[in-house]
Amino acid sequence: MPRTSLAPSPRSRVKRTPEKARYDAATLHAILDACPVVHVGYVIDGAPFVTPTLAWRVADRIYWHGAAASRMLRSLDGAAVCLTATLTDALVLARSAFEHSANYRSVMVMGHATLTTDPKAKAAQLERFVELHWPGRWAALRPMTVQELKATSVLSMPLDEASAKVSTGMASEAKGDETWPVWSGIIPLTQTTGAPLADPAARPADMPAHVRDYVFGRITR
């Protein structure tokens, strides 16, 4: 049963602009679901690393995967991780430089990563990832081999220690700036999905609905 709210820990509580903070599961889940490209932060020899990767959510956990041989994947089992998902919705142009900002929805998840070791569980998690984005595709693919499954690592982390920040609307202008004669407003930004391009080297195949209707960041549960 998914929780409906997450109590922030001292470090996951939003300090700056706390009025933008959200801790309810519905908001966190919606942002993570809409943002499949995330940035995973980890520490090696005291130095930070930030790797972009694809991630997917199942209930109260966030999952990501990669080559079992990669630096990130090898370093992360049991290690401290910060996973951040960010959607930039607009640039906000105010009448002072200081009040310029962005509208965004972001989630920061802190915790320790767990490697999935059971091959069956790992295969099921990878299937879930494909099916969330492209329902029906997994069964149509050439089946995964034992070797491919071995070469792939899946990591996950609970959403226990997570917070969202949501910034919307027009700029809040400094007092006295209301009549300064410069254009102010927002420039909206959207991640747009283009028309799919079939591999010209592939045997022609009809474009399935799961490709034709795909919209980046819209998944099916």
Add this chain to the structure above:
Amino acid sequence: MPRTSLAPSPRSRVKRTPEKARYDAATLHAILDACPVVHVGYVIDGAPFVTPTLAWRVADRIYWHGAAASRMLRSLDGAAVCLTATLTDALVLARSAFEHSANYRSVMVMGHATLTTDPKAKAAQLERFVELHWPGRWAALRPMTVQELKATSVLSMPLDEASAKVSTGMASEAKGDETWPVWSGIIPLTQTTGAPLADPAARPADMPAHVRDYVFGRITR
């Protein structure tokens, strides 16, 4: 004089899929210029944090800013940082789950952050940020106050230890998969700039060219 190539250090050398690695300044600069929203990774009490922020490049340095009071900004002067910029260009659908991937352009910059302490230098860096995106806007804004400048921190880092990864094209299929009967190809993704929306509470002002012609990720040098 900007360098034309950056020799990778042991940790900035790309290990996975080294054929996608780029170390030339032109490629690094182009990706950073096209990707103003970056993710900054840092370490507090041994734990990683990843914060999204706006960044801008001047010659061989990458700059970012924020509230002087913020956790990130206070923690970072002289500290180890990894700044990652990622543009996702397409999802790549292969005939096996294993060969599914994304096309992307990313840059990872490692190093130590430096806080700009001189107020004049800081003001000039903030002006540069605004002018790179919206030429002519700085002079039209209500001038920045001493207090606003104090409340803003600017950090920067050289591009000395940086690498890019660029992934393009169709999937490389596993041998034997060439005739598997499933649609394969790519789904292109683009960050789209919408029509600017004037603040309805603002005194009407003509939309200047720097707003009308703005395209996210296209800057003017």
